[in-house]
Amino acid sequence: MTQWLNYHHLFYFQAIATEGGIARAAEKLRIGQPTLSSQLKQLEAMVGKPLFERRNRKLLLTEAGRATLDYANEIFRLGDEMLEVLKDQTPEGQPHLQIGALDSVPKGVILSIVMAAYKISPCAVSILEGKGDELFRELRAHKIDLIVSNYPSQALEEAQVFSKSIAKLPVSVYGSKKYVDLKRSFPKSLNGKPFVFPTSHSKLRHDLNHYFKLHGIQTVPIAETQDTSLQKLLAEHGVGLAPFSEVEGVKEQSLIRLGQLEDVFEEIWLISAHRKLENQIAAKLMKSFSLRC
């Protein structure tokens, strides 16, 4: 690394880009034009390429500049959100249950949880899909009550986060009708076949790779996505074979179960921020919910 990215320079850059010029930005920030000009130049030197095209007396974002602005916006939005969260860290009672779910969690599992919650107490439930780290942030910030994950929590070493396994599901390979012959001599018959996979972010994908390597099976990844329902849809239309856990609620008519993958399991976890939960419904779910297929 040449040197560290100066976030204050980046902040000025954002102001210049959004205000549409150094003069306007200087006025808004109540500092002088020369300062901004200088800092901008330093930032450009840092990243190694011009962020603006100096066309006559106007500043036009270059392509690199646009990319930079995208990142800057997100970075400072996060900073603002952080301050916001720290300010009113008052765990005010939410009107309803907020659940975060990874895209890679089988939808059937989420369905079960929602219905269990509704059974405990008729309440509104919001489900927020997202990436793992994003969801964890929101959990910490008390914006959501629970996370449903098929990963044993990246933050496992951290205290103050409690996870509980609610299911350990066997995984089978499914395919559309045209693949029915592969039932014979499964799993060897899978060799060389096209597959619809979860992305490599997921633990399941790694387990699958391991399984196929172990059994000397070569697979051809045709499509990959985090979203299990999309995987299912792709498989139903014959794009390729796909692995699903049992709970997925696969209609036998459209997808045929070719065989189970031995020793491959998908484990589902429920994660909360505290042992003691404000939200009563979340607390009950955490205590007693479990999924057996």
Added chain:
Amino acid sequence: MTQWLNYHHLFYFQAIATEGGIARAAEKLRIGQPTLSSQLKQLEAMVGKPLFERRNRKLLLTEAGRATLDYANEIFRLGDEMLEVLKDQTPEGQPHLQIGALDSVPKGVILSIVMAAYKISPCAVSILEGKGDELFRELRAHKIDLIVSNYPSQALEEAQVFSKSIAKLPVSVYGSKKYVDLKRSFPKSLNGKPFVFPTSHSKLRHDLNHYFKLHGIQTVPIAETQDTSLQKLLAEHGVGLAPFSEVEGVKEQSLIRLGQLEDVFEEIWLISAHRKLENQIAAKLMKSFSLRC
């Protein structure tokens, strides 16, 4: 705002928290302990609450500290990623097509696109689910080739981003068998009924609110999620009624179409970063793909 968040202070905080102490962090950053101590204190004064609990000679993260660390990690990860992107902004030919999709886009639409892509040229396709701004960032950074959105691009005013409408789908309300009676005197019969909605981030949700308000219909939101397949699953199990566009591939056996919502449409867009696309498959899709139900 009291004052601006100093991102350099935050950076030091991150180092202290991850290294587990001021001494270690000071050594790693090659600066003195007093400096870190001082900057940390300033940051704590800024946010208004202690980030560490000074227990004897050790620093333990407080709850606020953990939240702060979460945000700091994400912020600086983004900064690093930004530099990475700016460094090798070489549009190296991707081996396969990368598509970004909002969770709220009907899965059936994505399916059609994937199959169309596969028809153009047998290739591997990765689908990345995510939030709008995240996807746009990755589009700009050339990490993905196309975005499928049901929103006409927040960045519509920006040049250098091209979107094309590929479908305008009518929207109907569906429900499980027990709701079959609501077919009579639709849509008035929907009054007071439980609903599974898309989240209010989506344009569709706004359009629905408008429609119901216009027709004097009160709805009871039971669950809300961005994920259309999850909405479908919830609706199938009778949690509530749900609106879907026609393409969703709803099995008539499990969900009954109660009626179409007049003048409510879901429009689907294909978005690319440049008019001239490196990826040939993406280019062809952009030129000729269109969905008519």
Added chain:
DNA sequence: TCAAATCATTCGTTAAAAACGAAGCATCAC
């Protein structure tokens, strides 16, 4: 149990940067 070591903090000083104001030099509007 009593040094020695470790770690955070405080204080005064020095080094680096950020910010300023006055000019310069283009371009655009009239």
Added chain:
DNA sequence: GTGATGCTTCGTTTTTAACGAATGATTTGA
């Protein structure tokens, strides 16, 4: 052309960050 606008350069001042030496508190281990 002439004045206004907007970015840049230069030298100076002010603010901030970093340093080194020293303190106090706590743990290690001899």
